[in-house]
Amino acid sequence: MGSTLIRGGTVVNADAAIRADVLVRDGRIVALGIGSDWTADTVIDATGMLVIPGGIDAHTHLEYPIDGFTTRTADDFYTGTVAAAHGGTTTILDFVKKEPDRSLYDTYLRRRDAALERSVVDFGLHAIVPPRAQQPDVLDDLRRLAGEGAAGWKFFMAYPGTQMVDDGELLEGFDLARELGVLPMVHAENGHMVARETQLLIDRGDTAEHFHATAHGHDSEAEAVHRAIVLAESVGAPLYVVHVSSAAAADEISRARADGRRVWAETCPQYLQVAYEDYEGLGEKAAAYLCSPPIRERSNQEGLWKALVTGAMATVATDHAGFCLHQPDDLPPQKLRSPGYFPKVPNGVPGIEDRLMVLWEGGVASGRFDACRFVDLVSTRPAKLFGLFPRKGIVAVGADADLVVWDPAADHVITTENTHMRTDYNLYDGMRVTGKPVHVLSRGEHLVDAAGSFSGAAGRGVFAERGAPHLF
Amino acid sequence: MGSTLIRGGTVVNADAAIRADVLVRDGRIVALGIGSDWTADTVIDATGMLVIPGGIDAHTHLEYPIDGFTTRTADDFYTGTVAAAHGGTTTILDFVKKEPDRSLYDTYLRRRDAALERSVVDFGLHAIVPPRAQQPDVLDDLRRLAGEGAAGWKFFMAYPGTQMVDDGELLEGFDLARELGVLPMVHAENGHMVARETQLLIDRGDTAEHFHATAHGHDSEAEAVHRAIVLAESVGAPLYVVHVSSAAAADEISRARADGRRVWAETCPQYLQVAYEDYEGLGEKAAAYLCSPPIRERSNQEGLWKALVTGAMATVATDHAGFCLHQPDDLPPQKLRSPGYFPKVPNGVPGIEDRLMVLWEGGVASGRFDACRFVDLVSTRPAKLFGLFPRKGIVAVGADADLVVWDPAADHVITTENTHMRTDYNLYDGMRVTGKPVHVLSRGEHLVDAAGSFSGAAGRGVFAERGAPHLF
Amino acid sequence: MGSTLIRGGTVVNADAAIRADVLVRDGRIVALGIGSDWTADTVIDATGMLVIPGGIDAHTHLEYPIDGFTTRTADDFYTGTVAAAHGGTTTILDFVKKEPDRSLYDTYLRRRDAALERSVVDFGLHAIVPPRAQQPDVLDDLRRLAGEGAAGWKFFMAYPGTQMVDDGELLEGFDLARELGVLPMVHAENGHMVARETQLLIDRGDTAEHFHATAHGHDSEAEAVHRAIVLAESVGAPLYVVHVSSAAAADEISRARADGRRVWAETCPQYLQVAYEDYEGLGEKAAAYLCSPPIRERSNQEGLWKALVTGAMATVATDHAGFCLHQPDDLPPQKLRSPGYFPKVPNGVPGIEDRLMVLWEGGVASGRFDACRFVDLVSTRPAKLFGLFPRKGIVAVGADADLVVWDPAADHVITTENTHMRTDYNLYDGMRVTGKPVHVLSRGEHLVDAAGSFSGAAGRGVFAERGAPHLF
Amino acid sequence: MGSTLIRGGTVVNADAAIRADVLVRDGRIVALGIGSDWTADTVIDATGMLVIPGGIDAHTHLEYPIDGFTTRTADDFYTGTVAAAHGGTTTILDFVKKEPDRSLYDTYLRRRDAALERSVVDFGLHAIVPPRAQQPDVLDDLRRLAGEGAAGWKFFMAYPGTQMVDDGELLEGFDLARELGVLPMVHAENGHMVARETQLLIDRGDTAEHFHATAHGHDSEAEAVHRAIVLAESVGAPLYVVHVSSAAAADEISRARADGRRVWAETCPQYLQVAYEDYEGLGEKAAAYLCSPPIRERSNQEGLWKALVTGAMATVATDHAGFCLHQPDDLPPQKLRSPGYFPKVPNGVPGIEDRLMVLWEGGVASGRFDACRFVDLVSTRPAKLFGLFPRKGIVAVGADADLVVWDPAADHVITTENTHMRTDYNLYDGMRVTGKPVHVLSRGEHLVDAAGSFSGAAGRGVFAERGAPHLF
Ligand SMILES: [Zn+2]
Ligand SMILES: [Zn+2]
Ligand SMILES: [Zn+2]
Ligand SMILES: [Zn+2]
Ligand SMILES: [Zn+2]
Ligand SMILES: [Zn+2]
Ligand SMILES: [Zn+2]
Ligand SMILES: [Zn+2]
Structure with missing residues (x-):
């Protein structure tokens, strides 16, 4: 692969921004220096630029089946990771959901193979823990997955009847995660509360797309966060809360952390930058904005930003799960498969490529935090x-x-x-930003250059095995 | 000075521990590398060792006058900084207290000269802001000090009649600090509460040394912290609370930070490791433990540790202000100048040399936090x-x-x-620790070697000018 | 029945203590006066005494089946209410638990008949809401019960597999309660947490009686309280939490009330006055102290008392569910049916007769609150x-x-x-108290006189129908 | 005076609403009954009406000197108490502020005489504690005042240089109050914060009337409340916070009470019903709305109502201190004495007559609380x-x-x-209300009848001596 020298830039890590040259050899960084006389096969001039670690998106759903495998997300591992790379993300952590006729472990092997075949950036895989009823011996599979370097384990507190596990299963799963040094993750919404609100809305005929947000109340999210924290604490396990959308939920996390609980939380660009008010009046097209938990009122955003500033919130991932608004021929039913009836709209929004630019704009360019914190949120902390x-x-x-x-x-x-995701819309279309990736390297390979041309091959991505987590 | 190579160690910064060689030239680090073939005039083998940034003690009182200049602390800038270096601290931030017959600014110049003459490590100076009554034009002096790179400004909320400033002076001072980009500091105890308790104890005849702790209640500290935070917030200023001793005060800081307030706090080894129970029964010798705020009950310690773990507390400094227990000939009256009468015992304890070892033991060796957090607390964050x-x-x-x-x-x-401070006792005498400094370099100069021999000259320390603070 | 005049006492209500004579005619109070010249058939001299409303015990279990109807509590409606009257309690609210082969409504009718036949004081009945799986049309029964003046509805958040309802059932039940103006009640323990802890203890062989307290953690109670409050709030329902035992749970209630939530809580004398330390070392005899939630550490008591003082806690009831320690011939298996194996010890403790004396001692005689607050807790608020x-x-x-x-x-x-409960032990045996009932009247009938002789007939108690609750 | 019978009404006390006839003889209530055959000299038919205890306004300023005795409030003890009576208030607690050339005690005697001469309802007097500098032996006077039944003692945390006392004086005063069983009161605003904001506004030329609200920030009030609570707690004294205007301050009280602190707070109708938005655009006429603390933003009101509902706030008084908007000939300079310059506008608003009607409307008629709580707030709790x-x-x-x-x-x-206060405006002019007084009796004397005609003589009011407070 030869050597590369990135010269003249400011290296930004989570704790410092330092003027330094970066010397790369054989896919690794071998030296940082100042005033060096180093040479290399390739020299990239980074004068006036920042040199940051590649983004790590801890929450993506590529070629991902939903709703009983009746449809899937639009991006596959190839298109999704090409888009990721363009946006400055060089590692993704995707999810494995047990297929109906396969064990979790077998599904995992299939899905890892799929990613190995198509991904252009490195990847890891989280396992979604199915209810015991769907696989009685699932704990055995989790043990094997941990041994093979699968990333985290995700538990659903929502979707009763399909993915939701009860508190007993949470306790058992959290305890095993603690034992094996795996970080358990929760989708934190009280499934019963959401189900009830949904049914009430259906009964009233309020099924237009934007009522999705009504069905998923702030309280259902905050309650689930609170409960997950209590359950994890009771077995001594750490906890990661995915896609926190409500400032009330962020407050629960803030309180717990101030109290010494080992809980970390993730939010997503769509919750920070987009608002309910943006889609309330769009009619069927509001489907483009539907995800769970929902994109909430504009007044909710500041609480999430505050949580990023105070450290209550630890990471920003995308929950990238894009569906096209207009139905393409080569994909199963997408966003508009059930117009006017929110309970059947595929949940999820795209963003794998936008993440860094959107967060930089709202975070660093707006003066809320510095570039170091930005790097921590998008790369260091998930790592x-x-x-x-x-x-x-x-x-x-x-x-x-x-x-x-x-x-x-x-x-x-x-x-x-000008973005590369498969979806036919972008939530941030038209947004002016002042920070963007210029060069993107993955293990020393120059995937995206200053002209925006891309050169990575499908399948070049490798499986990023979980090592010991840093939970301080 | 030539070059130095520290080879084979693990470099520990606030955000990461990395295997790397460190190349030093002309007093600065010029390169970090792995698998390098670098050479240097001096090579230090750090195999199995950590390489950390030199400690920064943000709170010391060397050759420091107290009680109306009737006495002073035992260590001067030479003995104090030699001890600091032995303990792994390569920068101190000391204080300037206006002399009665000199302006704050003139006192500052004299004191800076004294430090330049005797200090063996680099140093900065905080200015103590006297009540307006003592120097009506003090704000002018503060402006000049800021321009010349003095460190922080300290305000006393205690000691009515001598150093205490009222809320109006705090507001004015905080506002100027905000304007000039200086971090204001407070000694947070409600002076009236302490004065009243002291008087009640005197009236009751309860003047034995250990009653000092009774006079300085938890509530007086927590109240002052709360008030300082409100006042700083009201003028948009950041705030640094020195020597937080009470878990109740730490809770106030935790709440404020969770609410997005820009407040940082410091605690000291004596509050973490020593307890009221250690001196309650010592009679006159309890004088050795007297400082303000006081060393508190053992049950209070865990709250302070928790605050270090959660990040509510940002730094660990010493408030090093040593006095000898037995009166030496060459020093003004020390700890035992008024046996049995706590209000006249010189306040302050030594610790400039012990800080890193004590914090490592209670923090890292005990599993409360990792080496990165240790580095952050003792060096990165104060910097x-x-x-x-x-x-x-x-x-x-x-x-x-x-x-x-x-x-x-x-x-x-x-x-x-085996410690080098001037004082004739050490609060941690007999404490077994599992981490200690082996080599200490200051701007590339090898001050302390593995054998413990010291080689720095008095006056080699330079003034460390304040640049732009990093307050994210 | 004629008229009665209680002369010379101080009438104590929840808001005032007033010198007044009380004139009773036909079972009702017809006048209060001072300096009156009233006469009556019977005159009771209350000089130096307080005249208070008869106690209302909102939580009793007389002749109550447990554990799948394999056993029952020792007191029946006759012995239990005789004891209640001796203790100054003139109304009880007992529970109806659906029998396996009967609907809730039919069980209610049977149980009301039993109480009408044997009770010597007035009574109401709360309905325990079974899981939907046990009675699919239970909401219909609840509607009928509301219409017939049944008291509250109790939901179990504990005991998965038998009585526990899930969050969806709670939401539905709370919503119906709101609609009908009934106060829903919860037994707040997270059933899954308790079940898991219990299983872990069994697996470890830690089945001695006192481990019961380990199985029922503070966190499982606090979590359930928190969740119940969120669920009730989400449907706009008020909430009553029975038998709060943990100060952590009381804190959840305190926070919710300060935030304007309409939640009330009950604690019991056993949690205030007895402690884990009292039975930890008793071996099998610790069975006498087992109830759920458990009697907790002594350090927990002060938090409960504080909650009574601040008003966070609204009522003191007994959860009277006595079982004999030594097996009588005429009762099914009692406390010692499974020595050394806590999961099978019948849960519950006696106290229906002790309640007022115990609370007066710890509350009023100890100076924590006044006689008005005492009356509020034991009578006015439950009413x-x-x-x-x-x-x-x-x-x-x-x-x-x-x-x-x-x-x-x-x-x-x-x-x-000297107490009259059927059980062969009394948790407060030997406790010295400074307040006690002297005369007890029920609807004007003199049940207990100053000599302690009792004169009420079985079946004289009437059904106390629920009217409109006062929820401000 | 003869006897009076109020027949057919519903007697509403703080804890209950009861159908009862009320028999009055010689100025006192001698009997309550139902179905009685009582007769009396006068019979008032209260069918369909409530019978409540006369209102007690714990905070009034009649013929009250301000601003260095350069002016005084418009109502004297006669006009003010006539208005009070019309509004259903039969007792007022006014204030004594030390005159410059008289001791506090001598001022008190003069003021009591004035009230005895002119007041038509009963009255008590609170003493305002001057800074020690104004009267070194003020504690001696406080002792005498306590002995003679003066009501509470008020301390100012605002107005540095005139009325403000420092924390040391607060501690000493609170401690003496505790010793003598007097309830200390605070005007809680941080005087330094207000003074600084005021000066900044003057410097900027922002002196229009409505900037008064800017000068008195929420934070200055909340800080002072917090501090007063800490100080009172440190000496074991109870505390009463007058005229709480900010929801943030109410939150401090709520937290303290939940934590078991013995603190009570008062708010006023103007803070509940009037808003900053009502006078922001009025120019000079905004003077009519100026009082301290200020009438705040509409968004602040709900927090105060919530505090009344939860019990965080204990009483509603008026702080009645009316000044005319148009200058009458017979009064010193009133509201418009310095148009366009808020620092010199006399502070205070009228309301002594409106209080009950305004609170009933917003509290009871709006469904926030019931009539019992209303009675508690306006009468029982202050008593x-x-x-x-x-x-x-x-x-x-x-x-x-x-x-x-x-x-x-x-x-x-x-x-x-249609109101009777001396002022030429009423903050509630045009407000429609659904509750109002019909008959008003003071010690049995029929002051106001159903036709609104008034018959009390100046000087009939008697001094209401402080007895033992009920602080549970
Ligand atoms: Zn999810
Ligand atoms: Zn997801
Ligand atoms: Zn200090
Ligand atoms: Zn210091
Ligand atoms: Zn229960
Ligand atoms: Zn029960
Ligand atoms: Zn005031
Ligand atoms: Zn006032």
């Missing part, structure tokens, strides 16, 4: 929590040369057209 | 808050080569004899 | 919450003449022998 | 806190016959014209 650190998540000697040269003073407008 | 970062507080290219090779698996016992 | 006010729960004109002449300066020792 | 209970504050035998027959279903509009 630490899911056992990839310090191989990934840092610009340091010995680490994988997953590097992004970031222009902190770009003048760029995000559009559906 | 950031007081505008010394990234010149100090980090092992990174471009930074001063203030480096400590730290043995994380030493088997060492702290004693009064 | 208000369960729709019996102002017919009961107050000494006022128009109210039932359920009256207790209370000696606030008695010197009395509670013993197993 | 208890200031040692007038149960002589006043309750409809009970033995109590003064201070009685209001209240129409709960009136259709009435408050206007400046």
Whole structure:
């Protein structure tokens, strides 16, 4: 692969921004220096630029089956990871959901193979823990998955009857995660509360798309977060709460952390930057904004930003699960499969490519936090929590040369057209941003260059095995 | 000075522990590498060791006058900084208290000269802001001090009649600090509450040394912390609370930070490791433990540790203000000048040399937090808050080569004899610790070697000017 | 029945203590006066005494089947209410638990008949709402019960597989309660947490009686309280939490009330006055102390008392469910049916007769609160919450003449022998108290006189129908 | 005076609403009954009406000197108490502020004489504690005042340089209050914060009337409340916070009470019903709305109502301190003495007559709380806190016959014209209310009848001596 020298930039890690040259050899960073006389096969001039660790998106759903495998998300591992790379993300952590006729472990093997075949960036896989009723011996599979370096385990507190597990299953799963050093994750919504609200809305005929947000109340999310924290604490397990959307839920996490509980939380760009008011009046097209938990009122956003500033919230991932608004021929039914009836709209929004730009704009460019905190949220912290650190998540000697040269003073407008996701809309279409990736390297390979041309092969991505998590 | 190579160690910064060689030239770190073939004039083998940034003690009182200049602390800038270096601390931030017949600014110049003459490590100086009554034009002096790189400004909420300023002066001072980018600091105890309790104790005849702790209640500290936070917030200023001793006060800080307030707090080894129960029965010798705020009940300690773990507390400094227990000939009256009468016991305890070892033991060796957090508390965070970062507080290219090779698996016992402070007792005498400094470098100069021999000259320390603070 | 005049006492209601004579005619209070020249058939001299409304015990289990109807509590409606009357309690609210082969409604009718036949004081009945699986049309029965004046509805959040309902059933039940103006009640323990802890203890062989307390953690109670409050709030229903035993759970209630939530809570004398330390070392005899939630550590008591003082806790009931320690011939298996194996020890403790004396001692005699608050806790508030006010729960004109002449300066020792409950032990045996009932009247009938002789007939108690609750 | 019978009404006390006839003889209530055949000299038919205890306004300023005795409030003890009576208030607690050339005690005697001469309802007097600098022996006077039955002691935390006392004086005063069983009161605003904001506004030329609200921030009030609570707790004293205007301050009280602190708070109708938005655009006429603390944003109101509902707030008084908007000939300079310059506008608003009607409307008629809570807030609780209970504050035998027959279903509009205060405007002019007083009796004397005609003589009011307070 040869050597690469990134010269003249400011290296930004979670704790410091330092002027330094970065020398890469054989896919790894071998030296950082200042005033060096180093040479290399390739030299990238990063003058005026930041050099940051490649983004790690801890929550994606590529070629992902939903609703009883009746449909799937639009991006496959190839299109999704190409888009990720364009956006400065060089590692994704996707999910494995047990197929009806396969064990969780067998599904995992199939899905890992699929990713190995098509992914252009490195990837890990979280396992979704099915209710015991669907696989009585699931704990055995979880043990094997842990042994093979699968990332986290996700438990659903929502979707009674399909994915929801009860508190007893949570306790058992959390306890095993603690024993094996795996970080358990929860989708935190009280499934019964959501189900009841949904039924009441259906009974009233309030099934237009935007009522989805009504069905998923703040309280149902905050309650589930609170309960998950209590359950995890009771067995001594750490906890990761995915896609926190409600400021009330963020408050529960803040209180718990102030009290010394080992809980970390993730939010997503769509909750920070988009609002209920953006789709309330769109009619059927509001389907484009539907995900769970829902995109909430604009007044809710500031509480999420505050949680990022105070550290109550630890990571920003995408929950990328894009569906096209207009039905393409080659995909199963997408967003508009049941117009006017929110309970059947496929849940999920795209964002794998937008994440860094959107967070930089609202976070760093807006003065809420600095570039170090940005790096922590999008790369370092997910790497630490899911056992990839310090191989990934840092610009340091010995680490994988997953590097992004970031222009902190770009003048760029995000559009559906200039992004590469499969979906036919982009939630941030038209958004002007002042930071964007210029070069993207994955293990030293120059995937995206300053001209935006892409050169990675399908299947070049490798499985990023979970090592010991850093939970301090 | 030549070059130095520290080879084979694990570099520990606030965000990561990384295997790396460190190359030093002309007093600065010029490169970090792995698998390098670098050479240097001096090579230090750090195999099995950690390489951490030199400690920064943000709160010391060397050759410091107290009680109307009737006495002073035992260590001068020479003995104090020699001890600091032995303990792994390569930068101190001391205080300037206006002399009665001199302006604050003139006192500052004199004191800076004294430190330049005697200090063997780098130093900065905080200014103590006197009540307006003592110097009506003090705000002018503060402006000049800010311009000349003085560190923080300390305000006393205690000691009515001498150092205490009222809320109006706090507001004015905080506002100016905000304008000039200086971090204001408070000694947070409600002076009236302490004065009243003291008087009640005197009236009752309860003047034995240990009643000092009774006079300084938890509530007086928590109240002052709460008030300082409100006042700072009302003018948009950040805030630094020195020597937080009470878990109740730490709770106030925790709440404020969770609410997004920009407040940082410091605690000290004596509050973490020593307890009221240790001196309650010592009679006059309890004087050795008297400082303000006081060393509190053992049950209070866990709350302070928790605050370090959760991040509610940001730094650990010493408030080093040692006085001898037995009166030496060459010093003004020390600890025993008024036996049996706590209101006249000189306040302050030594610790400048013990800090890192004591915190490592209780923090890292005990499993409460990792080495990264340790580095953050003793070096990185103080550097950031007081505008010394990234010149100090980090092992990174471009930074001063203030480096400590730290043995994380030493088997060492702290004693009064094997430490170098001027005082004739050590609060941690007999404490077994498992981490200790092996080599100490200051700007590349090898001050302390593995044999413990010291080689720095008086006056080699330079003034560490405050740059832009990092307050995210 | 004629008229009765209680002369010379101090009438104590929830808001005031007033010198007044009380004139009773035909079972009701017809006048209060001062300096009156009233005459009556019977005159009771209450000089130096308090005249308080008869106690209302909102939580009793007389002749109550448990554990799949394999056994029952020791007191029947006759012995239990005789004991209640001796203790100053003139109304009880007992529970109806659906029998396996009968609907809830039919069980209710049978049980009401049993009480009508044997009870010597007035009574109401709460309905326990079975899981839908046990009676699919249970909501219909609840509607009928509401219409017939049944008191509250109790939902179990504990005992998965038998009585536990899930969050969906709670939501549905709370919503119906709101609609019908019934106060829903919860037994708040997270059943899954308790079940898991129990299983872990069994697996470890830790089945001695006192491990019962380990199985029922503070967190499982606090979590359930929190969740019940969220669920009730989400449907706009008020909530009553029975037998709060943990100070952590009381804190959840305190926070919710401060936030304006309409939640009330009950605690019991056993949680206030008895402690885990009292039975930890008793071996099999610890069975005498087993109830759910458990009697907790002594350090937990003060938090409960504080909640009574601040008003976070609204009522004190007994959860009277006595079982004999030594097996009598005429009762099914009692406390010692499975020595050394806590999961099978019948849960419940006696106290229906002790309640007022125990609470007076710890509350009023100890100076924690005044006699008015005492009356509120034991009589007025339960009357208000369960729709019996102002017919009961107050000494006022128009109210039932359920009256207790209370000696606030008695010197009395509670013993197993001098109390009248069926059980062969008394948790408060040997406790010295300074307040006790002297005369007890029920609807004007003199049940207990100063000599302690009792004169009420079985079946004289009438059904106390729920009216409109007072929920402010 | 003869006897009076109020027949057919519903007697409403703090804990119950009861159908009862009320028999009055010689100024006191001698009997309550139902179905009685009592006769009396005068019979008032209260069918369909409520019979409540006369209102007690714990905070008034009649003929009250302000601003260094340069002006005074518009109502004197006669006009003010006539208005009070018309509004259903039969007892007022006014204030004594030390005159410059007289001791506090001598001022008190003069002021008591003035009230005895002119007041038509009963009255008590709170003493305002001047800074020690103004009267070194003020504690001696406080002792004498306590002995003579003066009501509470008020301390100012605002107005540095004139009335503000420092924390040391607060501690000393609170401690003496505790010793003597007097309830200390605070005007809680941080004087330094307000003074600084005021100066900044003056410096910027922002002196228009409505900037008064900007000068008195929420944080200055909340801080002072927090501090007062800490100080009182540290000496074991109870505390009463007057005129709480900010929901943030109410939150501090709520937290403290939930934590078991003995603190009570008062708010006023103007903070509940009027808003900043009502006067922001009025120019000079905004002077009519200026009082301290200020009338705040509409969004602040709900937090105050919530505090009344939860019990965090204990009383509603008026802080009646009316000034005319148009200058009358016979009064010193009133509201418009310094148009356009808020720092010199006399602070205070009228309301002594409106209080009950306004609170009933927003509280009871709006469904926030019931009539019992209303009575508690306006009469029972102030009577208890200031040692007038149960002589006043309750409809009970033995109590003064201070009685209001209240129409709960009136259709009435408050206007400046139909109220009787001296001021030429009424903050509630045009407000439609559904509850109003119909008959008002003071110690059995029929002051106001159903036709609204008034018959009390100046000077008939008697001094209401403080007895033992009820602080549970
Ligand atoms: Zn999810
Ligand atoms: Zn997802
Ligand atoms: Zn200090
Ligand atoms: Zn200090
Ligand atoms: Zn129960
Ligand atoms: Zn029960
Ligand atoms: Zn005031
Ligand atoms: Zn006032």
